[in-house]
Structures are given as C-alpha cells and as structure tokens.
Amino acid sequence: MFAAIREHDILLHRPFDSFDPFVDLLQQAAEDPDVLAIKMTLYRVGRDSPVVEALLEAALNGKEVAALVELKARFDEESNIGWARRLEQEGVHVVYGVLGLKTHSKIALIVRREGGKIRRYLHLGTGNYNVWTATQYTDLDLLTDDELMGEDASELFNFLTGYAVKETYESFLVAPNTIRPGLEVLIRREMAHAAAGRGGHMVLRANSVVDTRMAHLLYEAAMAGVRIDMLVRGMCVIRPGIPGVSENIRVRSVVGRFLEHSRVYYFENAGAPTVLVGSADLMRRNLDRRVEVLFPVHDPSLVARLKADALDIYFADNTHARDLQSDGSYVRAYPAEGEEPIDAQAVLIERSARRAAR
Numbered sequence: 001m002f003a004a005i006r007e008h009d010i011l012l013h014r015p016f017d018s019f020d021p022f023v024d025l026l027q028q029a030a031e032d033p034d035v036l037a038i039k040m041t042l043y044r045v046g047r048d049s050p051v052v053e054a055l056l057e058a059a060l061n062g063k064e065v066a067a068l069v070e071l072k073a074r075f076d077e078e079s080n081i082g083w084a085r086r087l088e089q090e091g092v093h094v095v096y097g098v099l100g101l102k103t104h105s106k107i108a109l110i111v112r113r114e115g116g117k118i119r120r121y122l123h124l125g126t127g128n129y130n131v132w133t134a135t136q137y138t139d140l141d142l143l144t145d146d147e148l149m150g151e152d153a154s155e156l157f158n159f160l161t162g163y164a165v166k167e168t169y170e171s172f173l174v175a176p177n178t179i180r181p182g183l184e185v186l187i188r189r190e191m192a193h194a195a196a197g198r199g200g201h202m203v204l205r206a207n208s209v210v211d212t213r214m215a216h217l218l219y220e221a222a223m224a225g226v227r228i229d230m231l232v233r234g235m236c237v238i239r240p241g242i243p244g245v246s247e248n249i250r251v252r253s254v255v256g257r258f259l260e261h262s263r264v265y266y267f268e269n270a271g272a273p274t275v276l277v278g279s280a281d282l283m284r285r286n287l288d289r290r291v292e293v294l295f296p297v298h299d300p301s302l303v304a305r306l307k308a309d310a311l312d313i314y315f316a317d318n319t320h321a322r323d324l325q326s327d328g329s330y331v332r333a334y335p336a337e338g339e340e341p342i343d344a345q346a347v348l349i350e351r352s353a354r355r356a357a358r
Contacts, residue, residue, distance in 0.1 A: 001025040002032075002112065005121055005143050011302045012141040013309055014127060015258060016352040019134035022108075022123050022141060023050050029110045029121075030058035036118075037064035037111040039157045041103055044128040045083060051129045052083050059090045066093040068160050070103050095161050098291060101176065103160065105279050105293040109153045120150030124295045126262045126279055137261040138345075140277050140310060142297060146171070149295060160291065175292035179280055180214075182294070186267045186274060187217055191224040193270050200226035201268035203311050207261065208235040209282040222248040231314050232324075233260040241326040251324035252333075254314050256345040264310050265294065275303050309348055317344040 001024055004010065012021060027050070029035045038058050045052055059065045069084040088094045097103040108123040127139030152172045158164040166174075173182040187202065194200030200221070209215065209232050218238060222228055223245060230238065230251045240249040254260055265276040278294035280286040297303055314321070319341050322330035335341045 001028050001143075002121060005145050006119075009146070009297075009299050009302060010143040011297070011299075011305060012143070013306075013348070013352075014137065014139045014141065015135045016138075016309075016348045019131060019141070022143065023054070023131070025110070025121070025123070025143065026051060026054040026108070027057075029112075030054045030061060030063070032112070034113045035063055035110060036113055037066070038108070039066040039111075039153075040108040040129070041068045041070070041105050041160070042080065042083070042129060043070045043104060043106065044130050044133070045080070046130045046132050048131075049083070049129070050131060052087065055087065055092060056090050059087075059092045064093070065091075066095070066157065066161060068095050068097060068103055068157075071096055093161070098160065101289060101291050102285075103291040104286070105156075105174075105291050107153060107156065107293055109150070109157060119145055120147075120153065121145050122149055122153055124149070124278070124293065126277060133261075137259045138310075140262045140264070140306070142277065142295065142302075146298070156293070171296055173276065173278075173294040175280055175286060175290055176288050179292060179294055180287045183214070183265065184217060186265070186276075187221050187226075189269065190226045190267055191221050193268075194221075194225035198270040199268070200224070201228075202226065203229045203231075203264070203266040203307075204282070205231040205262060205264040205266075205311060205314075206281045207233050207263065210235050210237050211282045211284050211287060212237070214282045214287070218249065219245055222246050229311075229315060231260070231311070236324060238324075239326050239328060240324055246326070250315075252315065252317075253322045253324070253330065254317055254320050254344060255322070256320040256343065258345055262310055263294075264306065266307065266311060273303055273307075275306060277306070309351065313342075313344045313347055316342050319343045320345070 084094050106125040110121040125141040148170045152169040155166045159166045167177045173179045190200035215237050228249045240246050240251045267274045275297045276294040280292035318333045318335045321333040
C-alpha cells in the first residue's frame with residue numbers, strides 16, 4: 001500500500017469501491033517496523049472494528065499511537081467509551097477532543113521512516129472508520145503522501161492533542177476557523193469570474209444546507225450570474241427558481257439503495273477547478289462548532305473521476321432523483337418518453353465492476 005500511494009494518490013468511492021485498501025494500509029502500518037506513529041480521529045467505528053484492532057496491534061508493536069475518540073457521537077457513545085478504555089489499557093494515547101467542540105473530521109496519519117527521512121501517509125475522507133457503513137453509505141476517501149497535506153495533518157493532530165494552537169493551514173480548510181471564510185472566498189471568486197464573462201459555476205454536494213449566512217451568499221452569487229448546481233440529500237433552506245433571486249440555482253436529492261453521505265465542493269474557476277472534499281455540511285454546527293476538515297483533490301484524473309462519479313451522474317439520474325421547487329416541494333424525476341432510465345447508483349456499481357475487471 002505504501003508503494004501504491006507513493007506512485008499516485010488513490011481515490012476510493014465507497015461502497016462502489018471497497019474500503020479494504022484503507023484497512024489493509026492500517027494493518028500493514030501496524031506490522032511495519034519502519035512505521036513510527038499512527039494518529040487517527042474516531043467518530044463512529046462500530047462494535048466490531050478491524051480499524052481499532054489495527055491500532056491496538058500497532059501499540060503492542062511499540063509504535064506511537066494516538067486516537068481522538070469522540071464520546072459525543074450520537075448513538076455510538078457506549079461503543080466509543082468501550083473502545084477508548086481498551087485503547088488506553090494497551091498504551092494508546094487517547095484524547096477526547098477540544099473543549100467545547102465536537103470532532104467530526106475523518107483523518108488518519110501514518111508516519112514512516114524511509115531512507116533516513118520521514119514520510120507521512122494520509123487517509124482523508126467523508127465517512128466514518130466503520131466497516132459496516134462502508135458498505136451502506138456513499139463516501140469518498142483519499143490516500144495520499146502529499147507533503148503539504150501531511151504537514152497540515154501533523155499540525156491538526158498537535159492541535160487536537162493539546163500540544164499547539166493552530167488556526168490556519170496550507171492545504172486544509174478546518175472548522176471552526178477557516179472553512180466558512182475559505183468557502184466564502186471561493187464563492188466570491190466564482191462571482192468575479194461571472195462578472196468578467198468567464199462563466200462562474202459551482203457544484204455543491206452535502207447532506208444538509210441550512211446555514212443562513214451561507215444561503216444568503218449563495219443567493220447573492222446566483223443573482224451575480226453564477227450557475228449553482230446542488231445535491232442535497234436532506235434538509236435544504238435554499239429555494240431554487242425564484243425569479244430575480246435563484247433562477248441560476250438547481251437543487252436535487254437522490255435517495256437510492258445506499259445512503260448518500262459524501263460532501264464535495266466543486267468550483268469551476270474558469271477551467272482550472274478547485275475541488276474540496278470532507279466532513280462538513282453547510283450547517284452552522286459544522287461550520288462554527290465542530291472540528292471539520294475539507295481537503296483538496298489535486299490530481300486532474302481524480303478530479304475528472306470525482307466530477308463524473310460523485311456529481312454529474314447524479315444530475316443525469318431520472319429514476320431516484322427529486323428536484324426541489326421554489327415553493328419547497330419536491331418533484332420526482334422520471335425518464336422522458338423514449339429516454340433510457342438512469343439509476344446513478346446502479347451506474348456506479350457497473351463502472352466499479354468494469355474497473356475491477358481491467
């Protein structure tokens with residue numbers, strides 16, 4: 001796994017791709033004599049967790065292991081308390097988050113000694129380290145050894161474990177300090193492109209959009225000529241199609257076999273896209289009262305795949321999509337006469353099978 005990540009970044013789209021590569025990476029790290037440290041955030045890991053078992057093995061093998069266990073993960077409090085006790089018993093440095101903030105970010109850092117130097121390997125994602133939900137929820141995972149992101153991850157864990165205060169990062173946007181202002185900068189950049197005739201466009205995918213300030217800014221962007229496509233599975237305060245206000249906004253919800261759980265913020269940037277993926281929805285609690293991480297996807301081939309598989313196919317869905325109307329109601333999408341039915345999740349299963357067969 002280390003050699004594969006050094007060759008190029010790896011993007012997993014669960015459950016169409018297996019979560020096993022990350023579990024394999026963690027198990028290899030636990031056994032590898034060159035791995036010095038493993039640090040992770042644990043939000044919902046479930047009762048039977050090969051992820052936590054790998055951390056326990058790593059600690060037994062003498063590695064420095066740190067785990068931030070969020071005890072306020074709703075419905076998982078009892079399970080997380082049990083894992084935290086067991087991790088502490090095996091010598092893992094267990095911390096319980098930053099005072100007053102729930103830690104919802106999904107990040108793992110592996111520090112490895114290679115040829116007299118230190119290399120950092122990262123897992124960054126939108127979903128929990130839970131092997132059951134990995135088969136039921138759609139989520140995105142990035143495996144990378146990017147140096148700037150590795151430095152940001154180290155700084156973030158120093159903050160989470162109480163060693164240092166950090167408010168700005170090189171690659172990450174981190175709530176509660178920089179996600180809101182960072183997204184505002186990117187939205188206003190699309191407004192500037194639209195004003196200059198370069199066609200501002202953004203695609204936002206989240207579980208919920210209920211933050212009032214962000215909603216007002218999106219309306220402002222739409223009135224400035226920015227085209228805004230939104231995939232919002234759950235609650236959404238935006239009303240598309242209001243004359244003079246939100247005619248440039250489209251909102252859809254896709255409810256299929258798997259629970260849609262990914263968060264993607266795609267900004268066209270006049271042909272040089274900026275793409276952020278992570279754990280934060282457009283909700284006040286996520287932007288202002290939690291530790292959340294949005295991370296960039298740099299590799300152009302991964303950006304193209306992400307746009308095709310996590311965004312575009314969902315706007316083509318005409319069997320499981322519902323389009324939000326200006327009055328707050330939803331209208332089910334159906335194939336037009338003579339049009340082929342498209343089920344986005346079924347298409348993604350087929351695409352994954354074709355990749356596996358190559």
